[in-house]
Amino acid sequence: MTRKKRRMNFILFGLVVLGIAAALVLNALEDKIVFFYSPSDIATKTEVAISQKIRVGGLVKKGTWEKPKTGLDHNFTITDLRHEISILYKGIVPDIFREGQGVVVLGKFQPDGKFRAEEVLAKHDEKYMPPEVAEALKKSGKWKPLKETK
Amino acid sequence: MTAEIGHFSLILALVLSIFQGTIPLAGAALNRNQWVAVARPAARGQFLFVTIAFLSLIYAFLTSDFSVANVAQNSHTLKPILYKFAGVWGNHEGSMVLWVFILALFGLAVAEFGNGLPPTLHARVLAIQGLIGFAFLAFILFTSNPFLRLDPPPMEGNGLNPVLQDPGLAFHPPFLYLGYVGFSIAFSFAVAALIEGRVDPAWARWVRPWTLAAWCALTVGIALGSWWAYYELGWGGWWFWDPVENASFIPWLVGTALLHSSIVVEKRDALKSWTILLAILTFSMSLLGTFLVRSGILTSVHTFASDPERGVFILGLLVFVVGGSLTLYAIRAPMLKGGGLFAPISREGALVLNNLLLTTGAAVVLLGTLYPLILDAVGGGKISVGPPFFNATFVPLMVPVMLAPVVGAMLxxxxxxxxxxxxxxxxxxxxxxxxxxxxxxxxxxxxxxxxxxxxxxxxxxxxxxxxxxxxxxxxxxxxxxxxxxxxxxxxxxxxxxxxxxxxxxxxxxxxxxxxxWRVENIQLMAPGDIASVSGYSLKFDGTKKIIGPNYQGERGTFIITKDGKKIGTLNPEKRRYPSANSETTEAGILTTISGDLYAVLGDERKNSAQGGSSWTARIYFNPLVAWxxxxxxxMAAGGIISLTDRRHRIGPPKTARSPNKNNNKISSI
Known part of the structure; x- marks a missing residue:
């Protein structure tokens, strides 16, 4: 009897802990996760609220970015070769950030339609393409597999 | 020639592992002493052959034998010797060889130090280790052979990813694997105990040192990885809740729970089936971690190659190990009779609290890691689950875990x-x-x-x-x-x-x-400019060209003063590795008790008014980060001190104390 009771206590306590964890997780899934969109998603179908933090990715469009002579303000356009978004970013771009490179940016749309990035991610390797960007390019029908360089 | 010796040794080890994994199990079931006795020499042979294979691969790397495809793809003649050595496990195939090497090492240790164990338990534990070895050796030989030859051999290798060429990272994988693989011992003990149908305090006393040793190694391994991320990635952070970090953190959390629950089995003969379950889960999470990192599902510096065949193989292995052991658990665990009873407010009670919260925390981290993968797989869109999610879920669960230990230890x-x-x-x-x-x-x-x-x-x-x-x-x-x-x-x-x-x-x-209380300061600095961060002044003194063994770059100098007194310099670097055609950023860090000053060079702006180049620089003050x-x-040192406890040294007593059965009243309170 007592053994059963102890086991019940154990299970009850476990359920309480799990319940709390589930509540925390559900609450966090509401507003702590960040969605990824391609420029085409934004242009064609998706409604994104101004205040919503999202990630967008694509290639840095040729001829839209120049290393700023002074200051830290970067302007560039990312494209999935069908649609594009212009990005504002204040800070230091990654080492291998350059035109034609696949990048992912995290930030919010401004009321004027420009996207203000808080973070710009480009991976360590020139050959590397962020998977989201590769997918976005495939969807826009512009995907060209990189040549194997080995 | 050495590559062929290594390859052949792996095949021999595979064949031997079949014997090690079957004959002792059959012998223990049928009471054949000679079959049981196969386990120990098999484990020794296993270690011998895997060691030969591992040494052959090391030799190929150290001598830059580019006729071996793996060496050609991952090494380079100009690479410093440490990274030629560490390059052995800086790639998928080599890291798997390290995995089985450590597995064989633990197998040998159990074979040699397991004299006090009942012979059938000893044989069964070694047999389960043999089966795990079989799975991983088959994985290496059929999908990830490190000894494949290239004909004709290239003149020069491709080089190791420059961000991995770092002393902290050279030893991150061995420690991590010592942890992951060390938990396989607890797993083998758990499965063997389920087959035997008996778990007692003596069993816990045998399992505990292995778990403790694995836990210490995993702790050091995770710490090294996080330290590396801190100074090498140049973002000033030390933990990003990146899926590959979580993949090592989840087994650590479940392993920590196991470490604590096995105390209850040892001292009070209670929580037996729960402890067995934790032992199974800990190793399963280690395998899951290996799967997530190695399969190419997650893209990161850890993903050396994404070959779907490998992913399918490890997934199959995972399903077999987890499914098989949990089925065995479901069948046999009800036979395990619970021992000492306890009141909710007691040391056992505190340890139960620790266990429930740690495993729940692990489950939350697992969910946050897998959720984006699952959502993507079912077409629910691409999301990222980052620090905000974990801060809102995992951190609150850990608050009671942090409050309890001091009280629990004194109850x-x-x-x-x-x-x-x-x-x-x-x-x-x-x-x-x-x-x-x-x-x-x-x-x-x-x-x-x-x-x-x-x-x-x-x-x-x-x-x-x-x-x-x-x-x-x-x-x-x-x-x-x-x-x-x-x-x-x-x-x-x-x-x-x-x-x-x-x-x-x-x-x-x-x-x-x-x-x-981290302070971040990003600005454009010309030589002579001063940045102030948290009461420190950093004067930028320009950059100089540097030439390393396999890279060129620029090294900046920041002179740090506080209250007019010079207290040090920071030398962040920007390196370019021509062989890998990539750049890395080396942070300049000054560690003090109160915090780290941390500087990273951004990009160079030529033709500034002052003559020299200006640089964008990111400067942080990270309070207490070294702590x-x-x-x-x-923490790991505490574990090692505990390992030297007398009762682990002397070995377990021959017979287990019988649990006290006269305290049934207590639990009704």
């Missing part, structure tokens, strides 16, 4: 009195409250208030553990020499535990301060 077994324990802890309690009030007083926002709570928790753990030890040695209550004598006689496991708990407190202080790794290392 009596079976039935404790929380009031009297808190009374004995009143000094620690008051210091923690002072810490909270002192930091809370200066709070400007909710974040600062939360941080004050974190400081309180850290102080509580440190002083609580100190009080616990001082009480045990009667410090301030007798002569000092008496206390010293008591200290010398203190069981090492007690001391180790108190150190580990205090170290957790040091870590909590570091985590809290560096997350809450995180000091805490982690001390």
């Amino acid at each position: 009596h077994w079976k039935r404790g009195d929380i009031g009297s324990v808190l009374g004995r802890l009143k000094i620690a309690l008051s210091i923690a409250l002072i810490g909270i009030v002192a930091t809370g007083y200066f709070a400007e926002n909710i974040k600062d208030l939360l941080a004050a709570g974190g400081i309180g928790i850290g102080v509580w753990l440190i002083f609580g553990s100190t009080v616990e030890i001082s009480e045990r040695i009667s410090l301030f209550r007798g002569t000092f020499s008496n206390s010293l004598r008591r200290f010398a006689r203190l069981p090492r496991s007690q001391l180790g535990m108190a150190i580990a708990h205090g170290a957790l407190g040091i870590m909590v202080l570091g985590i809290t301060a560096s997350s809450a 995180i790794w000091i805490g982690a290392i001390l």
